[in-house]
Amino acid sequence: MTLEVLGVEGLPEVAAGADLGELIAKAGTYQDGDILVVTSKIVSKAEGRLLHAADREAAIDAETVRVVARRGPVRIVENRNGLVMAAAGVDASNTAPGTVLLLPEDPDASARALRARLQRLTGRRLAVVVTDTFGRPWRNGLTDVAIGAAGLSVLEDHRGRTDSHGNLLEMTVTATADELAAAADLVKGKASGVPVAVVRGLGHLVTAEDGDGTRPLVRPAVDDMFRLGTSEALRQAVTLRRTVRSFTTEPVDPAAVRRAVAAAVTAPAPHHTTPWRFVLLESADTRVRLLDAMLAAWRRDLRDLDGWDEARIARRTARGDVLRDAPYLVVPCLVTDGSHDYPDPRRAAAEREMFTVAAGAAVQNLLVALTGEGYGSAWVSSTMFCRDTVREVLDLPEGWDPMGAVAVGRPAEEPKVRPERDAEAFVTVR
Incomplete structure (x- = not known):
């Protein structure tokens, strides 16, 4: 030929x-x-x-339906025809000054x-x-x-x-x-x-x-496995992360959870410590034993409170059903090995808070990474109210403090759209 x-x-x-x-x-x-x-x-x-446009960026905006990635002034975008390219194809070369070609x-x-x-x-x-x-x-x-x-x-x-x-x-x-x-x-x-x-x-x-x-x-x-640039993918994962309270019965891939844990342990921590541990409840029997023991402990505690009858206790403990219905649970634990020992109670409390903040950062990483893997999650605080029970059932060391439990699974329905929050409402400048 x-x-x-x-x-x-x-x-x-x-x-x-x-x-x-x-x-x-x-x-x-x-x-x-x-x-x-x-x-x-x-x-x-x-x-x-040919468009007379002094502002090429405005012309790019008009042709763009989605920003794929941005680095400095360079934008990779999708145009209305589904083409992913730099600057939506808006070209200022081979045209007269002050014009751009679409x-x-x-x-x-x-x-x-x-x-x-x-x-x-x-x-x-x-x-x-x-x-x-x-x-x-x-x-x-x-x-x-x-x-x-x-x-x-x-x-x-x-x-x-x-x-x-x-x-x-x-x-x-x-x-x-x-x-x-x-x-x-x-x-x-x-x-x-x-x-x-x-x-x-x-x-x-x-x-x-x-x-x-x-x-x-x-x-x-x-x-499309590369639909977003790195920073855009991270922002979208953060934006899409929602508390999911209803899951399908589809099993969770343990490897995906471990990848999420790998992201979690990149969180900042005080004194060069690693104050997190993640207990992965992959056995249905273990999940049931833990939740049954927690429910019994919770009911005992609530019966000791004035004004808590069985109906009110049932309503309150039903909030934990999201854990029972999930096909996979993660129990993040705080470990304060490496913390400084202060005799002053105020400094000791602050030291504890530093480690708690680090644990929260790790769990946030975990939740965002799970979203990136296509899983929904709900971080529920219930294990914090019966830490001794959790340690006993899961055979955990005394120094491991359960910091709630994370339910993981495929969302049973699309999360409701959450209105965007104006960051300025949460910002104070001095």
Whole structure:
């Protein structure tokens, strides 16, 4: 098979309203099965997507539906077509000062219209790929990718085939349109003034129908393991963390909990200590024994209080049902090994508080990490009211102080949307 990639030279500067198909048709000679690869800049110019904007950031805001990652002034965002790219594709290069160029409003529609026009003018069977320049998450350097297509299957699915050694291919799906875009960019270049290339020799890829365009190239959110930048993922996990009080019966992956514990123990602590221990209740029998013993101890304590009849006690102890209904429990414990011994009660109390704060920071890390693993959680304080009982049932050392219990599991329903809290309401500046 012979493959040629040919630049289409001699195209004039494209202005708004230009008949782009006619310009391209006149600039070259085409054959059946040719694939025309067209940089999005000239498509945008022909469609009047040039914007007079002194503030490029405002133009990026207008084109953005979701910020994926941000570092300094650089933003990786998703635009309304689902494309994840730097600055939403808003480009200030190759345009007059004080203007920016936006991507085509619907690149697939642009590719379909351009293909139809070119086929009418040339009488040839053609495909069209509209491209733009992207960075890549794991590699340096830029390359062109397809953002619009017509007359071409943008993906080639090799799954179910065998390789040259007879091995079954189970994962391989080739991004054909992106490969064409990158190959064409070798003759188009970034500053050569050649915005169109012809890829010749792959006529078998050209389809009679326009096809689905580039939509199949956009990974669905549910399958995107890298949907957010690091800091954005952390902020979203913190924002999405909710107290979950109803769980499904799906078992919890113990490895996921251990990963969450690994995040928990990065919390700050006084005197270079490690004042946390996490007791993982993976046995249903152990959970039941603990909760039954805690319930009995709680009832005994409440009966000693004035005005607490059995009905009131039942209502109060029912709050612990979230622990009983969860498929997994974690009991975080505070260990004050390494604390300083102060004879002054005030300093001794402060020392204890320092360690308690560290325990709280560790539990917060745990809860956020569990959210990142897809689990819901509820931090319930009940073990703090019967620490001796908990230590006895779980056979814990005397110096381990249970700091509540964390129920873990898949949420049975979507948490209610919580209104955003204005941080300024909690800030005092001196």
